[in-house]
Amino acid sequence: MSSIMELRDVTRCFDSNTVLDHVSIKVEQGSFTALLGASGCGKSTSLRIMAGLDRPTSGEVLLNGRDVRGQNAYERNVAMVFQSYALYPHLTVAQNIALPLTMRHLSNLGRMPLLGSFVPGATEARRTIMNKVVDAAKSLGLEELLDRKPGSLSGGQKQRVALGRALVRDPALFLLDEPLSNLDARLRIRMRSEISSLHRLTGKAFVYVTHDQTEAMAMADQIVVMIGGQVAQAGSPRDLYERPVHRDVAAFIGHNAINFLEPGDGINAGDSIVGLRPEDLTPNTAGSLSAKLEASEYLGSEIMLSLRSRRGTEFRAIAPGDYIVPTIGSDIRLAYEPQRVHLFDAVTGKRKSGVKHEAVT
Numbered sequence: 546m547s548s549i550m551e552l553r554d555v556t557r558c559f560d561s562n563t564v565l566d567h568v569s570i571k572v573e574q575g576s577f578t579a580l581l582g583a584s585g586c587g588k589s590t591s592l593r594i595m596a597g598l599d600r601p602t603s604g605e606v607l608l609n610g611r612d613v614r615g616q617n618a619y620e621r622n623v624a625m626v627f628q629s630y631a632l633y634p635h636l637t638v639a640q641n642i643a644l645p646l647t648m649r650h651l652s653n654l655g656r657m658p659l660l661g662s663f664v665p666g667a668t669e670a671r672r673t674i675m676n677k678v679v680d681a682a683k684s685l686g687l688e689e690l691l692d693r694k695p696g697s698l699s700g701g702q703k704q705r706v707a708l709g710r711a712l713v714r715d716p717a718l719f720l721l722d723e724p725l726s727n728l729d730a731r732l733r734i735r736m737r738s739e740i741s742s743l744h745r746l747t748g749k750a751f752v753y754v755t756h757d758q759t760e761a762m763a764m765a766d767q768i769v770v771m772i773g774g775q776v777a778q779a780g781s782p783r784d785l786y787e788r789p790v791h792r793d794v795a796a797f798i799g800h801n802a803i804n805f806l807e808p809g810d811g812i813n814a815g816d817s818i819v820g821l822r823p824e825d826l827t828p829n830t831a832g833s834l835s836a837k838l839e840a841s842e843y844l845g846s847e848i849m850l851s852l853r854s855r856r857g858t859e860f861r862a863i864a865p866g867d868y869i870v871p872t873i874g875s876d877i878r879l880a881y882e883p884q885r886v887h888l889f890d891a892v893t894g895k896r897k898s899g900v901k902h903e904a905v906t
């Protein structure tokens with residue numbers, strides 16, 4: 546498959562501050578790529594460079610295989626959706642959605658409400674634009690709101706208008722910068738599936754910036770994990786969950802924070818750090834790992850157990866919802882599948898393979 550967008554060895558410095566450090570990212574045609582990482586890791590800067598709103602200090606930016614470093618944002622066929630919606634408060638929903646088309650297809654005079662009708666071709670152009678606006682509004686459930694002003698809309702509706710404005714441009718690439726972070730948790734989940742549907746509907750590539758791993762896991766087919774201005778790992782959600790190349794990636798991915806156990810915590814893996822997810826560790830009287838039970842949280846379908854190793858490390862395990870929780874303070878045994886153990890170098894944090902590990906009983 547060919548890339549619609551590629552950052553090739555991009556570095557971006559602001560004075561002496563290197564914000565992107567030799568970043569390479571490939572976005573395939575029609576894919577959904579999430580740029581995931583903590584605040585300040587360089588996600589937005591990468592997206593702005595893709596959009597043409599910022600330029601790399603060195604490295605290449607390829608849109609459809611062509612170097613676009615010399616092109617401004619408006620010359621690239623990409624649409625960007627911001628967290629802040631960036632809507633014009635004095636324009637109606639229809640006018641906000643139509644804006645990129647009116648700017649492109651109507652002259653200053655043609656845009657004027659009355660005089661515009663005397664400009665040759667303007668009426669026809671307006672009709673075409675209105676049809677596109679109505680189509681976009683239909684696919685986003687905004688038909689009823691076309692005459693309203695942004696001030697009277699909810700956060701979710703405003704974000705839909707911002708998406709509509711991107712949609713009417715029929716761009717080659719959609720760039721979305723934390724578009725859901727101003728919404729409450731329930732609406733975020735709903736909008737998440739709406740954005741996924743929009744992606745399927747358009748068949749275009751989406752690049753989506755987020756610091757929320759759940760969002761990235763739920764929507765993306767490629768996740769690019771960025772740490773400190775570098776790409777730590779790029780791959781499918783499953784790759785990243787099952788084979789994180791670094792302990793920091795392992796710590797970032799997964800609904801429950803992964804446990805890191807050190808030598809002496811009960812699993813002998815030489816001097817490696819052992820990564821074991823709570824969902825891969827469960828109470829079992831025949832289990833090989835022993836720990837003190839410190840607390841339990843009943844979550845309905847499962848019970849989250851907080852434990853402490855004999856060396857003093859805190860970690861967590863998950864028991865099924867019908868597990869009879871022993872007295873707090875007692876020692877319990879836990880089992881895990883050996884293939885679910887991740888081993889990381891204690892110094893570099895890099896994933897190790899081929900190192901044996903066994904429980905110390």
Ligand SMILES: Nc1ncnc2c1ncn2[C@@H]1O[C@H](COP(=O)(O)OP(=O)(O)OP(=O)(O)O)[C@@H](O)[C@H]1O
Binds near residue numbers: 559562589756
């Ligand atoms: N115009 C600028 N001038 C100086 N420093 C900047 C500029 N833009 C970004 N930075 C710095 O670059 C770093 C990366 O910023 P960026 O916005 O790309 O991070 P991010 O991962 O998107 O973070 P967030 O999730 O908080 O938006 C930050 O330390 C930021 O302060």
